[in-house]
Amino acid sequence: xxxxxxxxxxxxxxxxxxxxxxxxxxxxxxxxxxxxxxxxxxxxxxxxxxxxxxxxxxxxxxxxxxxxxxxxxxxxxxxxxxxxxxxxxxxxxxxxxxxxxxxxxxxxxxxxx
Amino acid sequence: xxxxxxxxxxxxxxxxxxxxxxxxxxxxxxxxxxxxxxxxxxxxxxxxxxxxxxxxxxxxxxxxxxxxxxxxxxxxxxxxxxxxxxxxxxxxxxxxxxxxxxxxxxxxxxxxx
Numbered sequence: 001x002x003x004x005x006x007x008x009x010x011x012x013x014x015x016x017x018x019x020x021x022x023x024x025x026x027x028x029x030x031x032x033x034x035x036x037x038x039x040x041x042x043x044x045x046x047x048x049x050x051x052x053x054x055x056x057x058x059x060x061x062x063x064x065x066x067x068x069x070x071x072x073x074x075x076x077x078x079x080x081x082x083x084x085x086x087x088x089x090x091x092x093x094x095x096x097x098x099x100x101x102x103x104x105x106x107x108x109x110x111x112x113x
Numbered sequence: 114x115x116x117x118x119x120x121x122x123x124x125x126x127x128x129x130x131x132x133x134x135x136x137x138x139x140x141x142x143x144x145x146x147x148x149x150x151x152x153x154x155x156x157x158x159x160x161x162x163x164x165x166x167x168x169x170x171x172x173x174x175x176x177x178x179x180x181x182x183x184x185x186x187x188x189x190x191x192x193x194x195x196x197x198x199x200x201x202x203x204x205x206x207x208x209x210x211x212x213x214x215x216x217x218x219x220x221x222x223x224x225x226x
Contacts, residue, residue, distance in 0.1 A: 004155075031211040042218035043156075043201070050212065090155055099144055099163075100211040102203070104155035 002027050006091050006105035013081060014113055021076045021108050023091030029103070030096040032074040033058065034066065036087040037107075043090070049074055050096065081112040117145075117202040117217035125223040132189040134220040136202030137182075143205040145178060145185050150199045150219070159200075160187075164207070189222075197224045 004025045013019055025032065033048035035058075045058030049068040063085055065077040074093075078085060091105040120135045136145065144163045148156040162169045162178045162185065169176045175188040189196055199219040206213045 033211075035216075040218070043216040045215075048212055050210075056212065088153065092156075094211050096211060099146075099161050100205055100214055101146065101158045101161060102148070102156070102211075102214065104157070106155045107153065109153070 002103065004091055004093055004103050004105040006089075006108050008108060009106060010109050012111045012113065015082055016080050019078050019081060019110075021078075021089060021091075021110070023074045023076065023105060024072050025074075025091075025093040025103065026072065027093065027095070027103065028071065029093035030071070031100070032068065032091065032093045033102075034064070034074070034076050035090045035092065036060065036085075037090065038087050046076070046089075081110075083112050086110060086112050117204050117215060119200065119202055119217045119220040121220060122218070123221045123223070125225060126192060127225050128192060128194055130192055132192050132196070132222055132224075134187045134200050134222070136185045136187070136217055138185075138202075138204050139183065141180070141207040143207055143209065145176075146203045146205075147174075147176060147185075147187050148201045148203060148216075150201065152198070156201060192222075192224045194224050194226050196222060198222060 034046040035043045044060045047066040049055045089108045092102045117138045146161045147159045150156045160171045173190045178185045199221045201219045203216045
């Protein structure tokens, strides 16, 4: 089954404790991205990647890191989480060169206390 | 940055009625996509309309696109309780790729039984 998976689905952590949210897709998509969703602000893109070892900043990259060492994986790293990073996070992927229809993961609800 | 903007922000109708949501955008586009999000879950692609198309149908969904007004509408006919969700439009700007995809803030649709 074609899918994007994220782990963990829920995470409560404390300020400053490094964490990684994993994202994996099994569709051989070149493009992957991370969004955060906050009430009243909609979906905001954090980082995206056009292919392996190619990443770029989205609209709200501060406080986040990503890596793309393999085509299928695109982890989101919070080196020193802060309460303003409490949010619902989504990973998405799509094939390049087509219509760019996005496939979304189920989401990771992160709470930073 | 967000280009698409949905209207209304929220809509509540009776089951069986038709629901119409609108999306306005600012710059020329390659295509416009509509997504659905059930509460707290990942977005799911519903339908795509290209810039050279004016109307498209998929089951109970009808999408129109007016490039002169830079607007699109999504009509859901004979609504069902299961249609309760948030609906987002997303645009790919002309000449852009997946990195140019931007989402609106969504319309929250409630279908009253």
